Amino acid sequence: MARVVVDVMLKPEILDPQGQAVANALPRLGVADVASVRIGRRVEIEFSGEPDLDRAREIADKLLANPVIEDFAVRLHEDEDVPA
Amino acid sequence: MTARIGVVTFPGSLDDGDAARAARLAGAEAVRLWHADPDLHGVDAVVLPGGFSYGDYLRCGAIARFAPVMETIADAARGGLPVLGICNGFQILCEAHLLPGALTRNQHLHFRNRDQVLRVESAATAWTGSFAPGQEILVPVKNGEGCYVADERTLDELAATGRVVARYLQGNPNGSLRDIAAISNEAGNVVGIMPHPEHAVEALTGPSLDGLGFFTSLMKHLAGVTV
Numbered sequence: 001m002a003r004v005v006v007d008v009m010l011k012p013e014i015l016d017p018q019g020q021a022v023a024n025a026l027p028r029l030g031v032a033d034v035a036s037v038r039i040g041r042r043v044e045i046e047f048s049g050e051p052d053l054d055r056a057r058e059i060a061d062k063l064l065a066n067p068v069i070e071d072f073a074v075r076l077h078e079d080e081d082v083p084a
Numbered sequence: 085m086t087a088r089i090g091v092v093t094f095p096g097s098l099d100d101g102d103a104a105r106a107a108r109l110a111g112a113e114a115v116r117l118w119h120a121d122p123d124l125h126g127v128d129a130v131v132l133p134g135g136f137s138y139g140d141y142l143r144c145g146a147i148a149r150f151a152p153v154m155e156t157i158a159d160a161a162r163g164g165l166p167v168l169g170i171c172n173g174f175q176i177l178c179e180a181h182l183l184p185g186a187l188t189r190n191q192h193l194h195f196r197n198r199d200q201v202l203r204v205e206s207a208a209t210a211w212t213g214s215f216a217p218g219q220e221i222l223v224p225v226k227n228g229e230g231c232y233v234a235d236e237r238t239l240d241e242l243a244a245t246g247r248v249v250a251r252y253l254q255g256n257p258n259g260s261l262r263d264i265a266a267i268s269n270e271a272g273n274v275v276g277i278m279p280h281p282e283h284a285v286e287a288l289t290g291p292s293l294d295g296l297g298f299f300t301s302l303m304k305h306l307a308g309v310t311v
Binding site: 021068069 | 192
């Protein structure tokens with residue numbers, strides 16, 4: 001099936017307390033060389049016909065991401081990144 | 085004629101009952117509105133209550149924004165209908181772009197549930213006219229994603245134009261930028277507030293009666309509009 005992957009990440013200037021909590025837990029695993037962790041969301045969209053990147057971008061912009069706090073990138077599954 | 089305050093129930097709303105009760109205590113008729121019904125049934129104002137609409141899936145308020153009732157409310161709000169979004173309702177108003185900014189995970193990641201002192205910064209909205217600017221009030225706060233964020237320009241503009249409606253005092257419960265607890269749109273008819281005025285309307289269940297002021301303010305506002 002034709003799949004489009006949308007990656008949603010908090011904008012760099014937005015604090016990610018969840019990522020910080022993960023980063024703070026790493027020393028307990030014996031990991032000391034991680035400077036920061038940021039957590040995002042990966043959404044896979046399956047079209048019934050041909051994958052439609054423009055449509056996926058619209059979906060991402062209107063619903064999957066909140067442009068006030070998040071950036072997104074859209075790409076075909078197992079394919080090169082396509083800039084949003 | 086008695087003012088009619090609509091209270092929307094989304095799947096996952098929790099505080100719609102308390103909001104309707106607060107409306108009645110303020111002397112209004114509470115009209116229950118349903119998320120799937122775009123008809124506002126002639127109400128004079130709308131409350132978007134707290135809770136976890138659509139399970140808070142994706143982002144808080146992101147899916148509720150597309151509910152049939154929200155399309156009607158968004159149009160009506162742009163036309164001046166008073167709308168108060170409490171907690172999840174505030175999140176929905178931001179997602180619907182009726183208010184700027186966004187509400188994100190509490191900075192310390194903990195859910196906060198406590199009685200909170202607020203300072204009412206603006207009495208120039210449809211929902212705060214009965215307060216004195218600078219008045220301190222006590223209402224419950226209970227949220228996991230109440231940290232208000234916006235870019236610096238937006239924050240400056242909100243402050244400069246008197247659109248910060250309330251700020252947290254004696255400790256910020258969620259890391260909200262500039263201690264913002266409530267904001268309004270430019271016209272002052274749309275207000276979003278993270279704490280819960282509808283839980284502070286009766287001595288039996290609330291820490292004060294301060295929350296009732298939001299609803300009596302609206303009654304005063306509506307009387308002024310219709311007379």
